[in-house]
Amino acid sequence: MSETRAAAAARDSSRTLAAGLLAWVFPGLGHLFLGRRGKGLVLMGSILALFVLGVMMDSRLQLHLGLEDPLALLFSAAQMGIGAPYVIARLLGYEAGLVTSPTYEYGNTFTAVAGLLNILVLLDALDTARGVRGK
Amino acid sequence: MRSHLLNLLLFAFLVSTVFATLLRDTTRERLRFGAMAFAAFVLSTLVIGWLTNPFPR
Numbered sequence: 438m439s440e441t442r443a444a445a446a447a448r449d450s451s452r453t454l455a456a457g458l459l460a461w462v463f464p465g466l467g468h469l470f471l472g473r474r475g476k477g478l479v480l481m482g483s484i485l486a487l488f489v490l491g492v493m494m495d496s497r498l499q500l501h502l503g504l505e506d507p508l509a510l511l512f513s514a515a516q517m518g519i520g521a522p523y524v525i526a527r528l529l530g531y532e533a534g535l536v537t538s539p540t541y542e543y544g545n546t547f548t549a550v551a552g553l554l555n556i557l558v559l560l561d562a563l564d565t566a567r568g569v570r571g572k
Numbered sequence: 573m574r575s576h577l578l579n580l581l582l583f584a585f586l587v588s589t590v591f592a593t594l595l596r597d598t599t600r601e602r603l604r605f606g607a608m609a610f611a612a613f614v615l616s617t618l619v620i621g622w623l624t625n626p627f628p629r
Contacts, residue, residue, distance in 0.1 A: 483589045
């Protein structure tokens with residue numbers, strides 16, 4: 438009996454971990470994995486749209502490491518919150534941005550907020566996997 | 573994409589959609605919360621923009 442409980446706990450734990458990982462890798466994927474199809478698709482569409490619009494507005498995606506500019510480090514961390522789309526955009530050559538563009542600051546805001554929202558989505562996916570949230 | 577108003581409306585719509593989806597559980601509650609958040613984003617931006625108009629720098 439206790440062996441069955443231990444197996445169930447291990448299964449729940451790995452399911453929670455998988456949901457969290459998928460939620461970070463791609464917006465909405467954690468909810469799709471948990472069977473919350475509608476919620477996952479709405480979150481995926483909204484956050485991806487925000488990020489893609491930001492990239493189209495000449496946002497900068499360059500990685501800042503080191504503590505000489507802490508705000509730039511936090512900004513990079515916020516953008517990386519969106520996971521794979523950040524890596525894909527950089528691989529496609531969008532990392533530099535265009536500082537002279539009139540929409541540069543808008544683009545930065547859109548991409549950073551997309552990443553931060555995906556962190557909230559990740560936390561919601563973890564809560565859903567643990568059964569803390571119902572829908 | 574050079575319209576400030578269009579950028580504001582797009583941002584407010586998408587962020588409100590995510591907040592409503594995360595923070596409410598039924599479709600009706602989500603629509604209501606999303607509309608309120610959208611209105612709050614747009615109105616507060618317009619009010620702050622109007623108040624800061626005399627101070628361009």
